[in-house]
Amino acid sequence: MNILSMRPFIVFAITMSLLIVLTGITSPSYGASKTPREYQLKAVFLTGFTKFIEWPNAAFSKANRRITLCVLGKHPFGRALNIAVARTNKRKRKGRRLKVRTIKKLKQIAACHILYVSKSERRRRSTVLRYAQHSHVLTVSDMKHFVKNGGMIQFYTRRNKVRFFINPKTVRHADLEPHGNLLRIADIVR
């Protein structure tokens, strides 16, 4: 084999090995100066909502004791939501533990306590909300006009910060009780 014709391959191999060696040398480190990702913050908000919402006892059963956090549609959270839930459960001494469920069918909503409606479900959002009306479920989404269309909590971003709208009336309509502290921080929509 002509060694000259192999040159690009050799350079390719050397570049690769150098880069791989360098990853070995640079060790991972973490500083709070790093900027979190939007979905990481939203995952923390989602688990955090459980502290500020009270569900009626009827929302739980023997088989379903935990607070079920459902994600309907395409998952934007990666590992972040599972990490946030695992860490919340670890720290919990009292109160209900959490679990995450990814769902596709609308019938599965009946077993949820928090329902995050992904943007991928935009086309059937009104059907989703109609289904959710029959359960004690807190509906949350990033979709525009979600609260206006009957949803409870809607994330939005302004100047690279994550905030949320809440409609206390629809929340209470599902027999859920929002904490005053939550309403203080949120932008209230009536």
Add this chain to the structure above:
Amino acid sequence: MKTLLKQIFWCSYLLVAVFATTAHGTPLDEEEAMIEYLQELDFEQLTAIEVTLDEVFDVFDGLVKKRTVKVATGVEQSTARAPAVTTVITAQDIEAMGANNLNQVLEMVPGLHVARSSQNYSSLYIIRGVYSDNNAQVLLLINGIPIKSLFVGNRGMTWAGMSANVIARIEIIRGPGSAVYGADAFGGVINVITKSKDDIDGTEAGIRMESFDTQEAFLLHSDNWAGFDVALGLEYGTTDGHGAQIEADAQTQFDQIFGTQASLAPGSVNLEHDHLDAHLDISRDVWQWRADYQKLSDFGTGVGITQALDPSGKYTGERLNTDLTYHNLDLTENWDVTAQLSYVAMTIETSTPIGFFPPGAFGGAYPYGQISYLKMSERHTRLDLSGFYSGFKKHKVRLGTGYYYGEINEVVSRVNYGINRGQAIPPGTDLIDVSDTDFAFIPEKDRKNWYLFLQDVWLFAPDWEFTAGLRYDEYSDFGSTLNPRFALVWDTRPDLTSKFLYGRAFRAPAFGELYSISNAVALGNPDLEPEILDSWELAFDYRATDNLHLALNLFRYKWRDAIHFVANPGGETRTAQNARSQTGRGLEFESRWKMTKRASLLANYAYQESKDEEDQDAGNAPQHQAYLRTDWLVYPNWYLDTQVNWVGKRHRTSDDPRTSLDGYTTVDLTLRRKDIREGHWNLALGVRNLFDDDAREPSRGPTSRGIVSIPNDLPLAGRHFFMEMRYQF
């Protein structure tokens, strides 16, 4: 000089790579640490924290983000767990690379090489050494619908890729997919998914200027109209093509034999064309309607239809593909159902008569040369129904059935040579209409096909998944075929997935291969059987860290009854026959690495060794291929994308006396200015084939007389530049 330039480039490249890894510091697996940090804060503090927004251009993170594919089984699943070797290319990848056409994007897929055909310079998608002149062994789908010419078996005679602006993502299977897609999902499947409302943010318009007098303008728009989600795309472009020199052509060889001087070579390859692409996507609830239209006009003939240069011959090609899809996740508790009605129409027509041989050929008997006017339309209608049943524990069953009707019609054939109703056409006459006779280049024919498939995914142990699939196809013209697939997927460790895959595929003979009778170049054979491919694969997907993903696969295949146009003794014609078999094996390695927050690297290497029935190299496909792409945020809002593509030496087929075709390396740079936070403008500048390497793709092998029409192969574009401006309203 060129060598020196190259050496300087490689040295600086190495330096840049080293700098990128060390200067920007910290490789990051700290999702847990970040969540922990955030959970320590109260809600008020959380609302004050600045975040990196998700839906912005972050090519570095995008490279290692979990990717899902639907192409493997019909259900969306992670690429790691999908029971096939798959690659996903996102709109963000396309933007980073500065690509404006599908053909420029696919080279990043390990083991896939985009070559060129001697016929109109159409792109050939060569996967794992499965090479043929027409490249009918790869199935290209747009939104799941085959774009497949009945005449040639490939994407049509005027396939020039498609506009990248309307592509949301591309999913690629390397290896067979007939158990899901039926015919022609043979060497691989490429599914292009076009943009819906969610993929377009309001209105975007742009222009692009490129070397070779190439100009393009486009508009994308999305909105909600009366409850309907609407996405629109429009693009118009014109190009002269790179016009590289062809030193000698088929007529040069005849000139040498007959002592004439008719050849137009040396001359330039004719790649000029104008294109118009229109895209529409309307959806509401469970319904979606999509339509794509492409018109290519003044389409040059490349190196000529008989590989004799033909600067004046031009085609007009049109394609319309449209589908109405119903997808209901909630039809009943356990059924997730999809119904799709689709229609594809393709038309090709010569706008200026095509020259078979130039004036002066055959001792000057034809004052205008041997010329021809051709027209042909194809229509393909499909109804596909499928459903997932999730009522069994640990099983996910998919059932599907469908019907296809395809026809070639409106065949018009006018020639000034050959035979008309049993009589030889005397040289010097005008074009004579031989349509609707046995002497038209292809008779008007149709094909019907219905199918039934069944697939089961069985989670038989906590980390083990077994997929079995079977598809039965019945064809009106060549009978039935049954294609199985099996896949065992094992989550060996939380960060490692191992797969063992087997699949069988078939390729239906194209009408040109079956029925073409008077075509001066290639003759059909109605007794052809489908081609068969059996493939075995062992694949590993290793997520070494959150920022480094590695994938490796080993494959082996056997391709039987391969249809080749075998040269006939005495003449310049070839007849289609199930003449060959080929075995191949190889490996593909890929690494995706987010080096820092501002730099990422994608590198892959593919090796394949394919042998014909005489144990000789099957030829024309590169044995070695490597691709490297880095993206780097050089300065706030300035992105630099570098692509290095090395295509190894191409051996010749056993009947081709030429020495192997040298490999080549192209280096492409794209510098983009994009303000992801509030910018409206998105500007890019790029250079392609920076070192002006003499890149060539193999031309067709010799005729039975041992004549190679284009001895010096098909040249690709040299160094060229582009500039792109986009504005987001």
